[in-house]
Amino acid sequence: MFSRFAHLAVLSILAAGAARAASCGAVSGVAAIASVDAGGEFAFADGRRARLGGLALAPAATPALKNFAGRELGVELLAPRPDRWGRLVVDLLDERGNSVAVDFVLRGLARVRPEFETRSCDAERLEAEAAARAAEEGVWADRGAVLNAGDRTALDAADGRFILVAGVVRGVGVGRSKVYLDFAGRGGFSVVVARKAEPLFARRGIDLKALIGRKILVRGVLDDRFGPRIEVADPSMIEPGEGAKETNRGG
Numbered sequence: 001m002f003s004r005f006a007h008l009a010v011l012s013i014l015a016a017g018a019a020r021a022a023s024c025g026a027v028s029g030v031a032a033i034a035s036v037d038a039g040g041e042f043a044f045a046d047g048r049r050a051r052l053g054g055l056a057l058a059p060a061a062t063p064a065l066k067n068f069a070g071r072e073l074g075v076e077l078l079a080p081r082p083d084r085w086g087r088l089v090v091d092l093l094d095e096r097g098n099s100v101a102v103d104f105v106l107r108g109l110a111r112v113r114p115e116f117e118t119r120s121c122d123a124e125r126l127e128a129e130a131a132a133r134a135a136e137e138g139v140w141a142d143r144g145a146v147l148n149a150g151d152r153t154a155l156d157a158a159d160g161r162f163i164l165v166a167g168v169v170r171g172v173g174v175g176r177s178k179v180y181l182d183f184a185g186r187g188g189f190s191v192v193v194a195r196k197a198e199p200l201f202a203r204r205g206i207d208l209k210a211l212i213g214r215k216i217l218v219r220g221v222l223d224d225r226f227g228p229r230i231e232v233a234d235p236s237m238i239e240p241g242e243g244a245k246e247t248n249r250g251g
Helices: 004-016 018-022 061-066 100-106 116-135 152-157 195-203
Strands: 026-036 042-044 049-052 055-057 072-077 088-093 110-112 162-168 171-174 178-182 190-194 215-223 229-232 238-240
Touching: 026 061, 049 100, 055 100, 088 100, 088 116, 100 110, 100 116, 110 116, 178 195, 190 195
Parallel strands: 049 088, 190 229
Antiparallel strands: 026 042, 026 072, 042 049, 055 110, 072 088, 162 215, 171 178, 178 190, 215 229, 215 238
């Protein structure tokens, strides 16, 4: 049990940091974590179930979450309603008002997994992820953390999983309703974007048709029903590589 003094102390710290928190979600008081399951879903002491929104958690994130058991943390709602499984979509704020999600990303305990409800969080989290990747923290110490677009064996094994894939765009095909970024020829890895989303990408500085010859990093759930592909709905799911175009080298 926590004293009324401790509860008020946490609230005052959260109030001091409310401007930062409000840019990503809505602060909704404090709560104590009662339990954490193997997948990183957790339950508050009042019975509500929740998950950290916009993240793909690494296995090591579960024990890290369990370290919060019994502690009162700030709760930042990232969506107005629970998800289809009845879980609140949240971030947690520690006693200093810092984002637990950003901390997990920085420590390599999670990768950024863009979703509509967490889109206002992506910029800060992707910046943290880039730092973790550069430092090879946590999951980024694994050479297989980013798959090669030309490695069909690895891609086939990743069917149905959230992954990151890097490679050079070899061609761009435009259909009636989809834009296809092809990386490895017929039957190879591709990225699919709805044509109606093109203006959204353009506003974020990504011209899909101009990506030919560019190395990019893409993240999403791999679907191997029609050859390995990732369907991309948000510009945060594509990260164009820096430097000159690459046209003759493998993915």
